[in-house]
Amino acid sequence: MTSGAVEAARNILTRLHEVMASRSNAQAKLNNVVEVIGECLDSEVCSIYLLREGMLELFATRGLAQEAVHVTRMAVGEGLVGTIADNIETLNLAEATAHPDFSYRPETGEEKFHSFAGVPIVRRERAVGVLCVQHVDPRRYEEVEIEALQTVAMVLSELITNADLIDEVDTHSFDAASNGPEQLHGLTLVKGLASGTAVYHQPRVTIEHVVAEDTEAERQRVILAFEKMREQIDRMASQAEFGVGGEHEEVLETYRMFAYDEGWTRRINEAIDSGLTAEAAIERVQQRTRMRMRQIDDPLLADRMHDLEDLANRLLRIVSGQMGTAASMGLRSDAILIARNLGPAELLEYDRRRLKGVILEEGSLTSHVVIVARAMGVPVLGRVRSMRGIVREGDLLLLDADQATAMVRPAAGMIEAFEARFAKSRERQAAYAALRDVQPVSRDGERITVMINAGLREDITNLSLTGADGIGLFRTEFQFLVSATLPQRERQTRLYRDVLDAAGDKPVMFRTVDIGGDKTLPYLRHDDGEGEENPAMGWRALRVALERDGLLKAQARALLEAAAGRTLNVMFPMVAEPWEFDAAKAVFDNQLAYLKTQKKVLPEAIRYGVMLEVPALAEQLDLLAPKISFLSIGTNDLTQFLFAADRSNPKLAERYDWLSPAILRFLRRVLRNVEGHNVDVGVCGEMGGRRLEALALLGLGIRRLSITPASVGPIKEIIGKVDISQIREAMDGWLANPPENMRATLARWAADREILVD
Structure with missing residues (x-):
């Protein structure tokens, strides 16, 4: 806030204080308020709209026709005033009629006014009115004036609430229908099942006084x-x-x-x-x-x-002085925490023995609280709207973050079904845990390599918990995503060394940083990459690293130093042409040469690989294969590129099947294109972690899978039950003459052999 804004706001607040202290009724006070603001901001029009019976009603005005007061009404979302209330945002327009949401109201006599600025009047995070000013001359209002309006809107919120001029904002009102079971839907942030009573993280802080006396x-x-x-x-x-x-x-x-x-x-x-x-x-x-x-x-x-x-x-x-949060008061029983959003420090205040799950109105996959919750092993469901109108404090909640749902006030049958599923899940986990030390060998004796995907230092513990063969994908970008600034090389080195130390003699395949696209960093900007219409196919991954070569140089040095005396496995993401691999490898070669001059201990061996996500690379594998040690097929990106279907679009998410002959034939062609070369081919991604899809991959000839830690047990189990020579023969026949429904055909094949694939 500038000094001018402070002075303008102070001047208005001083005069408003006198208005509010007067013995006038509420309407008279509002009439005086618009006069004060109009005079102080030298604005020809000042109007106040308040929310009454669900509509925004003109309550007071200076400059518009007085006959329009209590006559002009508009819905939330209608016109400029309704847009401000709906979006809880400020508008500042030199020409009001040019805005797409402009709605002309002839009874107000506003046609001669061009400029318009409005701010929401907010009560308990909800817009209960709008304060706006207008001027004959087309001009944008100064920041000083906008800030003064925003400050005045806070004072108005107190005035109109105390005078009972608006619809009461009751965030804990429930209709009769809300007494029964209700299902909430959201976004899975941390997987898991949990049950407990609903506990609201934060009681609202009610601000009693707005204008300061001292x-x-x-x-x-x-x-x-x-x-x-x-x-x-x-x-x-x-x-x-x-x-x-x-x-x-x-x-x-x-x-x-x-x-x-x-x-x-x-x-x-x-x-x-x-x-x-x-x-x-x-x-x-x-x-x-x-x-x-x-x-x-x-x-x-x-x-x-x-x-x-x-x-x-x-x-x-x-x-x-209103310090009472659910954390400070203590959890009395198993609880599901509910919050609009949650900071990482606030989550750490809770008793981990009682905190079973978290539901957020907001939240995202990359938010800080999710990173901490994952480390704590607490399931989290995000993007659940309007919870305060559905969930009461103390309601029983069944949280199924795996399915991105939560059941509120479940009926007895729902509870039994959930508990049975929970028990079955624990039984399955126990059975899978028993496979920890069992090697994934097929019935006909083929040893399959089963690795895990990771991105955090804490993920390495999953190697020993699952008995996986190593880390087939370590996403190095996670360190960049949680950092406020570009991570220094020394910090990167420390992370990579810790990961290698924790992995011991098991291999770790480090993927160089895959940022850009939907994984944007506030400290790394690119003019041509802003506002990309299709970020998944834009300025990301190796494309970023080769352009910002300082970033890749620092990462290359960090990986080489961390792997001193050991084998370093490094792969480059989003490679579309062999020359991109050559350019990236040259960065590592240069850093390796430099370290030699510094007499540093070097890696014992370096194995280079690429992620095959761009279909174009498959047509040039004969040129690339002699240069690489391994190839990891990234099925998530590859699928969306092959089908030209955005995987984040819910309308397309289920439309294209991983078991489509198009995908399976493509993967088989990739395998054939590297035949004769000493290249280890594997699959990274969700496809390899699904039992039926994994069965198909084994039939194609894939012998290395890198999957989520939770999928290791189920995939080990299915490997032990399949005869690979049989599935290979069946797959050859199906791809030569595809059945109408490949998924159903494969499922029947598995069922006939008592192989559980669901």
């Missing part, structure tokens, strides 16, 4: 609250919860960085300078953060903003 006293309250909050964060970040050096520690370091951010502190103090109380100032800055979050498409930046909001909630609770 600015200096409010500033001191904020300073003390900041000190207390930073002590809490420092204490949490220093706890060795999951061992030393994990990615979750980097997350908490980033979180702590926000707690000490001077810009955030300054904005809160400026809001206090404008005349707000400490609580209102924090809420004022928090509202701006929420508005910015709605405009951010970048998921990584949005996650950073979520962290900042988490801290703002913590600060607000401290300064208001």
